Amino acid sequence: MILNDSSMSTSNEAHNNPRSHTTNAVTSSQRSFTKSINSLETIFEFIHEFCELNEVDSETRYALDLAIEELFTNMVKYSKENNSDVMISLGLSGKTLEISLTDYGVKPFDPTKVKEVDVNLPLDKRKPGGLGIFLTKKLIETIQYEHIDGNNIIKLIKHLE
Secondary structure (H helix, E strand, C coil): CCCCCCCCCCCHHHHHCCEEEECCCEEEEEEEECCCHHHHHHHHHHHHHHHHHCCCCHHHHHHHHHHHHHHHHHHHHHCCCCCCCEEEEEEEECCEEEEEEEECCCCCCCHHHCCCCCCCCCHHHCCCCCHHHHHHHHHCCEEEEEEECCEEEEEEEEECC
16 A cells, blocks of 8 residues: 555646656656557657666666556556546656556556466466566565555556666
8 A cells, every 4th residue: 555645646637747857867757648558669668768867777677667568558458447548657766766557537456466376387277367467576676556536556666776
């Protein structure tokens, strides 16, 4: 569970206007994306631009790509009751990178409660699904979840080296 972050507004005005805050380098950026697999390329560009401006290494960028792709794809596949955009926020404070994905007007889905995949089982004994979230949990130090006012908010925390 994350604390209610007052900087995460769910108003239409904040939802429709991407924001960036700058000092010497970009320290936070936020943008909404159409809930479609076709948005992935644009999402990767958004992540890469943020990482480049903030000198985030390629290994961390790869982890972010995989984690955000997995969570966003799940939102596209399983949150079909609403076609609203998904807001992605990236923030860097010191050596701590915080990412949040907000899916508006959807039923609760808590990825932190997904049953662990037994990767030691033979493939023919495994049930499909769950491997992407399993990998995300391995690459990202902290995954937090909230469902507030009909919105799923997933927050990822990655510590930089």
